[in-house]
Amino acid sequence: MSQIRNMEQQNDGNLSQVRHVVLVLSGKGGVGKSTITTELALALRHAGKKVGILDVDLCGPSIPRMLGVGRPDVHQCDSGWVPVYTDAQKSLALMSIGFLLEDPDEAVVWRGPKKTAMIAQFVSDVAWGELDVLLVDTPPGTSDEHLAVLENLKKHRVDGAVLVTTPQAVSTGDVRREITFCKKTGVRILGIIENMSGFVCPHCSDCSNIFSKGGGEELAKLTGSPFLGAVPLDPLLSTSIEEGGDFMQSFPDSATFSAISSISQALFSSLQAA
Amino acid sequence: MAPPSCYLLRRAVGAPHCEKKKKKKKKKKKKKKKKKKKKKKKKKNLLHNQITAIFFLFYFHERLTSCFLCRHCPGTGSEAAGKSSSCEGCPNQKICASGATAAPDPAIAEIGAKMSTVKHKILVLSGKGGVGKSTFSAHLAHALAADGTKELSDEVQLRLRLHFEPFQTSCGCTCSSPRGDDPRLPADSSQPPVALLDVDICGPSIPRIMGVEGEQVHQSGSGWSPVYVEDNLAVMSIGFLLTSPDDAVIWRGPKKNGMIKQFLRDVDWGELDYLIVDTPPGTSDEHLSLVQYLSSTHVDGAVIVTTPQVADATRE
Numbered sequence: 166m167s168q169i170r171n172m173e174q175q176n177d178g179n180l181s182q183v184r185h186v187v188l189v190l191s192g193k194g195g196v197g198k199s200t201i202t203t204e205l206a207l208a209l210r211h212a213g214k215k216v217g218i219l220d221v222d223l224c225g226p227s228i229p230r231m232l233g234v235g236r237p238d239v240h241q242c243d244s245g246w247v248p249v250y251t252d253a254q255k256s257l258a259l260m261s262i263g264f265l266l267e268d269p270d271e272a273v274v275w276r277g278p279k280k281t282a283m284i285a286q287f288v289s290d291v292a293w294g295e296l297d298v299l300l301v302d303t304p305p306g307t308s309d310e311h312l313a314v315l316e317n318l319k320k321h322r323v324d325g326a327v328l329v330t331t332p333q334a335v336s337t338g339d340v341r342r343e344i345t346f347c348k349k350t351g352v353r354i355l356g357i358i359e360n361m362s363g364f365v366c367p368h369c370s371d372c373s374n375i376f377s378k379g380g381g382e383e384l385a386k387l388t389g390s391p392f393l394g395a396v397p398l399d400p401l402l403s404t405s406i407e408e409g410g411d412f413m414q415s416f417p418d419s420a421t422f423s424a425i426s427s428i429s430q431a432l433f434s435s436l437q438a439a
Numbered sequence: 440m441a442p443p444s445c446y447l448l449r450r451a452v453g454a455p456h457c458e459k460k461k462k463k464k465k466k467k468k469k470k471k472k473k474k475k476k477k478k479k480k481k482k483k484n485l486l487h488n489q490i491t492a493i494f495f496l497f498y499f500h501e502r503l504t505s506c507f508l509c510r511h512c513p514g515t516g517s518e519a520a521g522k523s524s525s526c527e528g529c530p531n532q533k534i535c536a537s538g539a540t541a542a543p544d545p546a547i548a549e550i551g552a553k554m555s556t557v558k559h560k561i562l563v564l565s566g567k568g569g570v571g572k573s574t575f576s577a578h579l580a581h582a583l584a585a586d587g588t589k590e591l592s593d594e595v596q597l598r599l600r601l602h603f604e605p606f607q608t609s610c611g612c613t614c615s616s617p618r619g620d621d622p623r624l625p626a627d628s629s630q631p632p633v634a635l636l637d638v639d640i641c642g643p644s645i646p647r648i649m650g651v652e653g654e655q656v657h658q659s660g661s662g663w664s665p666v667y668v669e670d671n672l673a674v675m676s677i678g679f680l681l682t683s684p685d686d687a688v689i690w691r692g693p694k695k696n697g698m699i700k701q702f703l704r705d706v707d708w709g710e711l712d713y714l715i716v717d718t719p720p721g722t723s724d725e726h727l728s729l730v731q732y733l734s735s736t737h738v739d740g741a742v743i744v745t746t747p748q749v750a751d752a753t754r755e
Contacts, residue, residue, distance in 0.1 A: 192641065192642050192687075193568065193569065193642055194567070194568010194569045194642070194719070194720040195567060195568040195569010195570060195720075196568075196569060224566065224720070224721035224722050224723055225566050225567060225568075225720065225721055272566075272722045273722065274722045274723075274726075274727065275723065276692050276723070276724050276727060277691050277692030277693070277723075277724055278692070280723070304568075304720070304721060305568045305569075305641070305642060305719070305720060306641030306642055306719065307641050307687050307688060307689045308640075308641055308689075308690065308691065308692070308695070308723075308724075309691050309692055309723075309724075311689075312689070312691065334647070335573075335644050335647055335648065338644070338647060338684060339642040339644065341684060341685045342641070342642070342684075342685065342686065342687040342688070343687065344685070345685050345686065345687035346687040346689055349687065349689065350689075403748060407748055
């Protein structure tokens with residue numbers, strides 16, 4: 166019995182100092198969930214907040230590469246697994262299955278129950294410590310991973326979800342299903358972000374709407390959800406993500422920086438208002 | 440004079456020492472007592488363990504079953520399924536031990552028989568989402584369906600002859616007209632029959648890309664009828680089974696597997712030259728089920744789609 170109580174306390178303890186938990190969802194793949202999660206985390210860190218990222222995309226973990234943390238070993242402490250910190254000040258913590266794979270090309274070919282168990286471990290056994298915001302990056306769809314995250318975060322409050330879409334109808338069509346998922350599972354929709362919204366040519370500064378424009382805003386109006394903002398398609402951001410650099414620090418004068426900063430401020434203020 | 444003690448008499452006679460015997464007897468008694476105590480302790484511990492085990496089971500039922508299922512599970516198809524020590528406490532232990540899980544799924548043979556009329560099967564994969572799998576699958580299907588270089592086989596020629604009824608016109612010429620509208624017989628039989636199967640259960644994009652969103656699937660005696668984009672191009676997706684574009688498919692792995700099984704077994708594909716299968720991103724239930732159910736048929740191979748900056752293609 167004492168062992169059960171210790172385990173419960175440990176589970177509550179690992180998340181007890183996390184003030185806000187935000188899911189980053191999208192019904193569609195390739196819209197930029199991981200990119201937006203990474204940039205939001207960096208923006209919040211630059212605003213002086215302590216942030217954590219939990220990457221539950223077990224089949225395609227992208228966050229370690231985007232933050233340029235390499236493949237360090239995951240250590241254990243009394244409270245559980247120690248997350249990987251991207252800096253010496255420990256202001257940005259990260260946990261991903263990418264750290265547990267021996268080979269970067271190793272494929273995680275797991276069925277649902279195994280993924281559910283892994284996510285349960287990530288949620289309960291990682292010693293996050295004191296965090297202002299924990300961002301949970303999810304894979305596309307509405308399946309085992311999403312249900313597992315919500316089930317395991319039942320004890321701890323989930324503040325809401327941010328939905329990422331691209332402007333075109335194929336993407337918004339899938340994101341509408343994600344909105345239905347949020348309503349059915351009782352997750353509050355904090356807002357919709359439209360990614361890849363227009364391409365600004367670095368030479369002539371002319372904006373081309375490669376993937377059309379306004380789809381995210383229309384979706385927000387249609388579903389009654391708040392629209393957090395639009396992030397343009399920026400080659401500098403793509404390069405920064407590929408190289409694992411800190412875009413928010415390297416390009417403070419770009420339009421993308423101001424878009425992401427305003428989105429992160431709007432997000433944090435809505436979290437505090439709730 | 441005091442009578443000689445037992446010890447002296449025994450010593451004189453050469454018999455073993457009395458006290459030694461007593462000590463031995465005492466030792467034996469002590470050993471017996473210890474054994475009894477150990478047995479009692481064991482019983483207490485057993486009871487204690489059973490009680491704590493019951494508490495664990497009731498309190499952490501899901502966690503333990505998931506732990507048993509996943510962390511140390513030998514696999515439902517292995518010889519040790521249901522018999523190893525790690526299977527104890529698993530709710531599926533009896534089923535695995537009976538050997539039911541190791542037996543091949545009868546649907547695999549049924550799907551094999553169904554797929555015997557399909558000449559080529561191509562999977563379209565990518566570890567990453569949003570690279571254009573559905574777009575590529577749709578355009579590949581259109582390109583293959585529009586290929587007019589196919590030579591008519593003897594069977595198709597016979598079917599054409601049987602399909603058209605000869606009749607005498609007023610001028611005395613013998614012409615022919617089709618008996619009815621057989622959707623499985625292409626209007627232009629030089630074009631190969633192609634089908635596109637969308638197994639992205641959570642995010643079906645194919646109906647929208649192919650321009651047949653809102654169409655419905657009909658059921659007949661021969662199975663589900665796919666939706667025809669052209670006379671020789673059929674499409675099947677879960678998108679046709681949803682009542683509203685806002686409907687979310689919130690299913691766990693086993694239910695998705697069942698749906699894929701139905702798509703492969705129950706859809707009336709007819710004779711096909713190509714079956715293109717569009718998959719969701721990743722390497723999960725849908726991909727494993729697809730490979731498992733198509734194991735009794737010949738899959739020509741997979742096309743992997745990527746964009747220049749993607750690293751997940753190597754995992755695929």
